[in-house]
Amino acid sequence: MIVLEKIVKRYGQNLVLRGVDAHIKAGEFVSIMGASGSGKSTMLNIIGALDTDYEGDARVAGRDLRALPDREVSAFRNTTIGFVFQSFHLLPHLSCGQNVAMPAYFNRSLTEKDIAKRVTECLERVSLSHKRDEFPLHLSGGERQRIAIARALFNTPKIMLCDEPTGALDSKTGAQIMKLFEDLNRDTGVTLVIVTHALEVSELASRIIHVVDGQIAQDRAPTRPNAP
Numbered sequence: 001m002i003v004l005e006k007i008v009k010r011y012g013q014n015l016v017l018r019g020v021d022a023h024i025k026a027g028e029f030v031s032i033m034g035a036s037g038s039g040k041s042t043m044l045n046i047i048g049a050l051d052t053d054y055e056g057d058a059r060v061a062g063r064d065l066r067a068l069p070d071r072e073v074s075a076f077r078n079t080t081i082g083f084v085f086q087s088f089h090l091l092p093h094l095s096c097g098q099n100v101a102m103p104a105y106f107n108r109s110l111t112e113k114d115i116a117k118r119v120t121e122c123l124e125r126v127s128l129s130h131k132r133d134e135f136p137l138h139l140s141g142g143e144r145q146r147i148a149i150a151r152a153l154f155n156t157p158k159i160m161l162c163d164e165p166t167g168a169l170d171s172k173t174g175a176q177i178m179k180l181f182e183d184l185n186r187d188t189g190v191t192l193v194i195v196t197h198a199l200e201v202s203e204l205a206s207r208i209i210h211v212v213d214g215q216i217a218q219d220r221a222p223t224r225p226n227a228p
Helices: 040-047 070-080 096-100 102-106 112-125 141-153 171-188
Strands: 002-011 014-024 029-033 055-060 081-085 159-163 191-196 207-212 215-220
Touching (some): 002 040, 014 215, 070 081, 070 102, 081 141, 141 171, 171 191
Parallel strands (some): 159 191
Antiparallel strands (some): 207 215
């Protein structure tokens, strides 16, 4: 599903990734762990085709995204990848339902009925159907992140990429969000990649990739009891 081979990334004279190799299979739940500045978020940006200026080979769902025109890359991202970020990125002037429906603006084949049905399904998936007509300002941090997850699910992505999804939440709410991710991975088979600096978050995945100074220092199973 995701293949990185000898990825080198530079920002000017700063070498951020130093020959990274990683293979992630379809349906895996993987955490990429590392300190700030380790290169973990840069890896996520390359996987998500948000950054195509690198050396080496990166293939996602069988596609070399650097070989595609920009318009096709955007379409591929919209239909294949769901993004979840630490800061939610919800539009405050739109209701929760309208925020969830945002990906539909890039998919003109959907009717209004299709969009409404899909919004209902996504809100039910994150247990927030009753918040459909409310605005993000009136939600808790955990609820905002669940709305962001519902938005990421709108196009039924094969892959979800999550950058510090619990970073702005307290520990209890963060644990609830991670449980939601576990359930999504188990129930839908979505390939889930989460970037984090928190060990307690990474240990909930089925595989942990440690990034240190732009290199993969360790690729291991979690140590928690009853880990898959």
